Amino acid sequence: MSKKIEKTVSLESFEWNELDENIQDLVEQARLSALKAYAPYSKFHVGAALLLDNGKLLSANNQENASFPVGNCAERVVLGFAHANHPEAKPLKLAIAARKGDEKKPVSVTPCGFCRQTITEYEQRYGQPIEIFMLAADGSVLKAAGIDELLPFGFKDLNG
Numbered sequence: 001m002s003k004k005i006e007k008t009v010s011l012e013s014f015e016w017n018e019l020d021e022n023i024q025d026l027v028e029q030a031r032l033s034a035l036k037a038y039a040p041y042s043k044f045h046v047g048a049a050l051l052l053d054n055g056k057l058l059s060a061n062n063q064e065n066a067s068f069p070v071g072n073c074a075e076r077v078v079l080g081f082a083h084a085n086h087p088e089a090k091p092l093k094l095a096i097a098a099r100k101g102d103e104k105k106p107v108s109v110t111p112c113g114f115c116r117q118t119i120t121e122y123e124q125r126y127g128q129p130i131e132i133f134m135l136a137a138d139g140s141v142l143k144a145a146g147i148d149e150l151l152p153f154g155f156k157d158l159n160g
Helices: 021-034 074-085 113-126
Strands: 012-014 044-052 057-061 091-100 131-135 141-144
């Protein structure tokens, strides 16, 4: 007999002035990092900022390569750097911001599938969800309480 397995997912949307000052700073660091991305091929610049439980705030951006898909996404770069340099520190909050070409205005973005699975791995490794904040084109910020809100049936669910 088959049974249906369901998960409900949701995001919260905040206007900029509704955000705590620390979250504003985190999102702003992601936005500024996107300005420094190396994206000569796609012209899609993504920045990520990560707050660790030791108080460190790290940022990174996407790094492309002419040999697609060899490039690295901002989220994976910052998570990898965090673990390489602060392996004992738990990632708490991740912010993501993007822009197209030379435009300064943000475009809405969520983590790609590869990054969603990577975030799943870090949540499992540290035993807690990572709050994800995504800057939208209209200046609002979407918040996911953890990666399950963006990847409800990640690879970990298939493994039990």
